[in-house]
Amino acid sequence: MNQAAATPAHAHRDDFGAKLGMWLFLITEMLLFSGLFLAYAYMRARYPAEFHHAGGEMNAVLGVTNTLVLLTSSLSMGLAILAIQRGERSRALLGLAVTILLGLVFLGNKAFEWTAEIHHGNYPGSKHLATLPPGEQVFFGLYYTMTGLHGLHVLVGITMLTVMAVLVARGRINQDRNVMLENGGLYWHLVDVVWIFLLPLFYLAA
Amino acid sequence: MSEPTSQSSQSSQSSQLSHASQGVPAASGHAGPEYRTFIAVWGVLVALTALLVLVSRSGQNAAVWGLLLITPVKAALVFYFFMHLRYEGLLLKTVIGVALVTLIIFFALLFSDIAFR
Numbered sequence: 001m002n003q004a005a006a007t008p009a010h011a012h013r014d015d016f017g018a019k020l021g022m023w024l025f026l027i028t029e030m031l032l033f034s035g036l037f038l039a040y041a042y043m044r045a046r047y048p049a050e051f052h053h054a055g056g057e058m059n060a061v062l063g064v065t066n067t068l069v070l071l072t073s074s075l076s077m078g079l080a081i082l083a084i085q086r087g088e089r090s091r092a093l094l095g096l097a098v099t100i101l102l103g104l105v106f107l108g109n110k111a112f113e114w115t116a117e118i119h120h121g122n123y124p125g126s127k128h129l130a131t132l133p134p135g136e137q138v139f140f141g142l143y144y145t146m147t148g149l150h151g152l153h154v155l156v157g158i159t160m161l162t163v164m165a166v167l168v169a170r171g172r173i174n175q176d177r178n179v180m181l182e183n184g185g186l187y188w189h190l191v192d193v194v195w196i197f198l199l200p201l202f203y204l205a206a
Numbered sequence: 207m208s209e210p211t212s213q214s215s216q217s218s219q220s221s222q223l224s225h226a227s228q229g230v231p232a233a234s235g236h237a238g239p240e241y242r243t244f245i246a247v248w249g250v251l252v253a254l255t256a257l258l259v260l261v262s263r264s265g266q267n268a269a270v271w272g273l274l275l276i277t278p279v280k281a282a283l284v285f286y287f288f289m290h291l292r293y294e295g296l297l298l299k300t301v302i303g304v305a306l307v308t309l310i311i312f313f314a315l316l317f318s319d320i321a322f323r
Contacts, residue, residue, distance in 0.1 A: 020298060027305040034309050038316050045320045052266060060259075067255055075248040078288045082241060182290070189288045193281045199255075200273040204262035 015179040022183040026190050029153075033194050036146050040201055043138045050135025055205030057122065058143075062113050063203025066106050067195065073102035074192040077161075081185045087175035089168060096165040099188065103158040110151050114144075143202055150198060153191045160184055239293065247287040254280050 044051045080095025121128030122140050129137055164184050167173045173181050254276055261272035286292050291299060 016295075016298075019294075020301065023298060023302060027302070030305060030309065034312065038312060041313070041316060042320065064255065064259055068252065071248060071251050071255065074284060074288050075244055078239075078244045079241060082239060082244065085238070186289055189284050192288075193284050196280045196284070197277055200258060200262065200269070200277055204259065204269055204272075 018179045018183060022186050026186060029190060040142050047135025050133050051139050052206055054136040054139035058203045059113055060203045062109055063199050066109050067199045069102050069106045070192045070195050073099045074189050077185045077188045081182055084175060084178045084181055092168055093165060096161055100158055100161050103154055106154055146198060150194050157188045157191050247283055251280055251283055
């Protein structure tokens, strides 16, 4: 008891360990998405014409818009972390708010896009898709799997950043202790990197 | 009442200035990132995205080359600057390097399999 009381609360703090652990997790995420990228590469090599044709049905403007949205959210995330490390709490909160807002804009665009595609009958198991050649069915299967899994990550990221914004506002994440926010930022940036690859695969393929 | 406030804002301003002036030779001395470094990286990322879109419009082959050359550069910029790899130690860089090399090997094996099938 006495010993525990004498030991300061931050005695076992290991910021580098926390960061290394986060990176190891991110590596598993990279492997997860890479499996899908490999599947895409194989299928595109097998059905080049079908991928070209199906890619033409994608809305490139929405894809590029969402890229700019996520790139900008990465900037605001990075600035929020810099701000908290300099002890500028209100700037950090502003950066987080912008990041969360842009994440929601991304998901809104995504919902709009999926709604349009489903309206066109391009969804897994649809009658329209069953009439298309196998290569195009594979394209849409990969499209929904990969953008869906990515969208799920954006949703997780938004939730996590919202919790962290509360912790910043309460001073639990501050200039001295901010590795949690830094790790949250790492996750958000990785989600951005995945989208950087998804853009040319699906939206600029035609 | 107002005197200490203005003083403190002045001092914080001057400390920001000194930060900014340190930013120029940042590559040599200053350990941490700067606001404007991040904004510049964001600008480059947006420019590369525009370039990728332009290249992709000029044909299927160009699109593939754009994907293979421009996209990894964009990802590397995010890793190096936004994800602070530039400021990390050798251990973390090695761990991530091993993972990336492993992924590249996976892709090389897959492509060689496709090419010689």
